[in-house]
Amino acid sequence: MPELPEVETIKQDLQKIITGKKIIKVCVHNPKVIREPALKAFKKSLEDVTIKRILRRAKLLIFELSNSLFLTVHLKMTGQLVLRQKLSTNPELVEGLVYPGGAKNSRVAFHLAGGDILDFNDQRLFGELRVVGDWKKLKFVQSLGPEPFDLTYFDFRNMLSKKKTKIKPLLMDQGFISGIGNLYAAEILFGAKINPERSAQGLTEAEKARLYKEMQGVLTSAIKHGGSSVDDYVRLSGKRGDYARFHQVYGRINEPCFVCKTLIQRIAQGGRGTYFCPQCQR
DNA sequence: AATGGGACCTGCGCGC
DNA sequence: TGCGCGCAGGTCCCAT
Numbered sequence: 001m002p003e004l005p006e007v008e009t010i011k012q013d014l015q016k017i018i019t020g021k022k023i024i025k026v027c028v029h030n031p032k033v034i035r036e037p038a039l040k041a042f043k044k045s046l047e048d049v050t051i052k053r054i055l056r057r058a059k060l061l062i063f064e065l066s067n068s069l070f071l072t073v074h075l076k077m078t079g080q081l082v083l084r085q086k087l088s089t090n091p092e093l094v095e096g097l098v099y100p101g102g103a104k105n106s107r108v109a110f111h112l113a114g115g116d117i118l119d120f121n122d123q124r125l126f127g128e129l130r131v132v133g134d135w136k137k138l139k140f141v142q143s144l145g146p147e148p149f150d151l152t153y154f155d156f157r158n159m160l161s162k163k164k165t166k167i168k169p170l171l172m173d174q175g176f177i178s179g180i181g182n183l184y185a186a187e188i189l190f191g192a193k194i195n196p197e198r199s200a201q202g203l204t205e206a207e208k209a210r211l212y213k214e215m216q217g218v219l220t221s222a223i224k225h226g227g228s229s230v231d232d233y234v235r236l237s238g239k240r241g242d243y244a245r246f247h248q249v250y251g252r253i254n255e256p257c258f259v260c261k262t263l264i265q266r267i268a269q270g271g272r273g274t275y276f277c278p279q280c281q282r
Numbered sequence: 283a284a285t286g287g288g289a290c291c292t293g294c295g296c297g298c
Numbered sequence: 299t300g301c302g303c304g305c306a307g308g309t310c311c312c313a314t
Contacts, residue, residue: 001307032291059308076308078292105292124291126308140309165284174309182307231306271287272307 002075003059003099003149004179005222006144006233006241010081011056013236014063017083018118022050025111033107033120035128045069046110047133055135056145058178062135072128078105078232079120079127097107123232144178148219153212160200161209167203167211168196170271180215180220183228183250186275188214188250195281196267232248249275 002010026043028034034042061081063071069249073081084103103109103119107131110118120129135141152180159177163170170176171185180188189196191214194207203211227233227241230251234240246257252275253266262279 003308072303074308076290077306122291123293124306126291128309163283169285270285273305 001077001181001183001231002035002227002233003078003181003184004176004225005184005219005243007056007059007061007075007179008223009227009241010053010075010236011061014054014061015083018051019053020050020113021116022113023047023110024113027111028107029109030107030125032125033122033127033129036130036132042129042131046071057135057141058147058174059181060135060141063187069131069133072130072132072135073120074140075122076124076126076128078123080105080122080232080234082119082121082238083236084117084119093241108148139195143175145174146178148177148215151171151207152281155188156212156215157205157208160203160211163200165200166269167194167198167200167276168195171215174273177215179219182272182274183230183247184218184222186250187248188218190277191218192279193280193282196269197277230261249277251275 023046026046028043029041031039034153037045045067051063052066053064055062057072063073065071067271072094073079082103088138090096097250103115103121105121105123106119107122107127108120115279120127130136130138134247163176168189169183171180172182186196188211192207192210194203194211222228222243225241225243225246228243229240229249245260249264252264254263256262257277260277260279262277264275265278267274
């Protein structure tokens with residue numbers, strides 16, 4: 001369930017540690033996660049290639065390669081990118097490794113020059129790896145709405161006023177705004193004191209302003225703390241993200257609201273669990 | 283346009 | 299102890 005803050009954290013970790021490294025061998029343990037091109041071509045287009053730069057768009061990671069192709073990685077729900085480092089390479093990072101010996105649910109292993117291995121782990125096999133000539137032309141990328149941090153309040157406000165939809169599913173709609181998932185939608189709405197069932201266009205100006213501020217604030221803070229490790233998400237080092245201790249509502253069904261002590265409720269919205277405080281969020 | 287459902291998957295926790 | 303079931307949620311796809 002990595003969302004924007006988790007993917008951004010991994011991006012920054014990768015940027016620091018993987019940039020400039022050469023991939024010498026690609027071991028595919030489960031070809032299901034390779035979406036394009038076919039397996040043989042996929043491996044061939046990655047071997048003996050250097051990673052130049054790491055980019056992120058919404059929840060998608062993009063590796064810019066020295067052969068002018070791009071490797072895109074979507075973690076979906078249980079995907080992980082974890083670095084298994086040779087003990088001698090970087091002693092200070094070894095401490096946080098979850099599996100110095102072997103990788104759990106490794107589906108693809110990228111062997112790097114120097115001996116480190118970058119594992120793509122994915123318990124549920126929803127994750128998607130692609131090598132493409134132009135990642136911006138991917139249908140998925142074309143369908144994405146703006147990044148939360150690229151959006152002005154003026155535009156946000158006007159976008160909301162055109163939508164009758166309930167605000168919670170709308171925040172999670174990747175074609176509307178990209179990068180926000182179930183967890184952060186809930187936390188943002190709590191911060192803005194808005195009930196998840198409210199219609200977008202029915203929000204007052206003050207509520208829209210609070211929503212915008214919380215969207216920026218919650219996401220920024222979550223990135224600062226390395227994201228939320230609630231299920232499988234871990235950072236490149238294998239360490240957990242630290243933001244879960246700031247969660248106000250997500251996963252807190254029947255626990256007292258930190259603000260008013262009312263019990264946190266969980267309702268179903270579009271097949272997904274929505275956590276909120278019925279007292280604070282009106 | 284908006285909404286609801288199923289599909290893709292696997293592991294976990296629950297009730298019996 | 300074991301079994302079956304529902305649930306978790308990112309994205310796509312189809313139906314209404």
